[in-house]
Amino acid sequence: MAYQFTVPSRCMFGSGALDQCEMTIKEYGKKAFIVTGKVVTKSGILKKLTDRLDTWGIEYEVFNEIIGEPTDEMIVEGVKAYKKAGCDFTIGIGGGSPLDSAKAIMAMTVLDGEIADYIGKELEGEFPPLVLIPTTAGTGSETTKFTVVTDTKKDIKMLLKGEKLLPTLAVVDYELTISAPKGVTAATGMDALTHAVEAYTSRKANPLTDMYALSAIKRIFKYLPKAYKDGENKKAREEMALAAFEAGVCINNSSVTIVHGMSRPIGALFHVPHGISNAMLIKECLTFAVDGCYEKFANIARKIGVVGTETADEVAANAFLEALERLCETCEIPTLKQYGIDKEKFDSLVDKMATDAIDSGSPGNTVKEVTKDDVIKIYQKLW
Numbered sequence: 545m546a547y548q549f550t551v552p553s554r555c556m557f558g559s560g561a562l563d564q565c566e567m568t569i570k571e572y573g574k575k576a577f578i579v580t581g582k583v584v585t586k587s588g589i590l591k592k593l594t595d596r597l598d599t600w601g602i603e604y605e606v607f608n609e610i611i612g613e614p615t616d617e618m619i620v621e622g623v624k625a626y627k628k629a630g631c632d633f634t635i636g637i638g639g640g641s642p643l644d645s646a647k648a649i650m651a652m653t654v655l656d657g658e659i660a661d662y663i664g665k666e667l668e669g670e671f672p673p674l675v676l677i678p679t680t681a682g683t684g685s686e687t688t689k690f691t692v693v694t695d696t697k698k699d700i701k702m703l704l705k706g707e708k709l710l711p712t713l714a715v716v717d718y719e720l721t722i723s724a725p726k727g728v729t730a731a732t733g734m735d736a737l738t739h740a741v742e743a744y745t746s747r748k749a750n751p752l753t754d755m756y757a758l759s760a761i762k763r764i765f766k767y768l769p770k771a772y773k774d775g776e777n778k779k780a781r782e783e784m785a786l787a788a789f790e791a792g793v794c795i796n797n798s799s800v801t802i803v804h805g806m807s808r809p810i811g812a813l814f815h816v817p818h819g820i821s822n823a824m825l826i827k828e829c830l831t832f833a834v835d836g837c838y839e840k841f842a843n844i845a846r847k848i849g850v851v852g853t854e855t856a857d858e859v860a861a862n863a864f865l866e867a868l869e870r871l872c873e874t875c876e877i878p879t880l881k882q883y884g885i886d887k888e889k890f891d892s893l894v895d896k897m898a899t900d901a902i903d904s905g906s907p908g909n910t911v912k913e914v915t916k917d918d919v920i921k922i923y924q925k926l927w
């Protein structure tokens with residue numbers, strides 16, 4: 545079987561990565577449209593970028609209206625602001641939300657109609673250059689062709705895609721992740737883990753994504769607890785930044801599966817951050833999926849060192865699930881109840897969530913077949 549493998553056109557990694565990008569960024573134009581959020585602005589990280597742009601003689605317009613996960617309304621406002629300011633290219637800086645927003649805004653500065661018109665289609669066109677600078681280690685948005693935007697009329701998270709959404713330049717500097725608070729470190733780290741495990745056990749997995757996936761999973765099991773405990777641990781932050789990138793490469797070229805499929809409706813309806821809703825689901829979803837590919841789950845267990853090479857696949861696969869549960873505990877992942885979700889409301893929406901999950905197509909990539917009934921049962925098991 546043939547498969548495609550794509551990554552951003554150019555990437556710069558490591559401490560001080562942005563400083564190395566002057567000549568590259570100057571090629572993109574004279575005025576940048578910076579898409580970010582208030583947290584990044586307040587934390588001083590945005591200033592690090594704008595100081596560089598000032599030094600390099602590049603003008604910019606800051607759009608820091610990304611509050612929470614992106615919605616169609618934010619994208620409309622962003623496109624208006626981009627056009628009004630007359631920018632040449634876009635820089636997204638922040639967590640997954642500003643980066644996903646930057647992709648969507650970039651595309652919609654060129655495309656006609658509303659972003660919801662492009663659900664199920666390829667977002668394609670001659671888009672202006674795009675620089676993505678993650679400040680969390682998790683979503684991997686800087687290395688994917690996807691953007692997730694909420695359709696506020698229908699209360700669904702739209703998964704939109706297009707090869708042209710891959711950035712022209714990804715700048716991955718772990719120093720920018722050091723100020724991320726504990727909750728964000730846990731949520732985004734668990735998101736990266738979910739990406740790697742899902743891509744590895746997806747029907748769309750291929751030898752290259754398998755290589756990136758196992759590498760990411762190993763780093764995350766070793767370094768997420770360290771980064772969570774001590775955000776100043778530079779080695780842990782560096783390893784997590786690499787793992788998030790690797791895991792992003794995985795989903796870009798393989799796919800997510802049941803966890804993300806079931807996670808988006810929880811996010812859309814109960815406003816649970818993406819990484820947390822994944823982490824709430826991952827153990828139950830993979831417990832369901834494990835007998836679809838014992839061998840692969842067993843490989844993960846061997847890679848992270850919770851079993852030896854002689855252990856039988858089924859036993860090893862279950863040892864991975866136990867290790868996963870311990871990791872969730874270490875990172876203090878809340879349950880739906882602890883998060884404050886109303887059970888009655890949840891129960892009344894389970895049917896819609898299951899439909900939306902299946903319709904997103906992601907559960908269909910799971911090696912084991914997933915029905916709507918299976919999805920409903922897993923949602924109920926979360927209580």
Ligand SMILES: [Zn+2]
Pocket residue numbers: 683735738739804818822
């Ligand atoms: Zn994700």
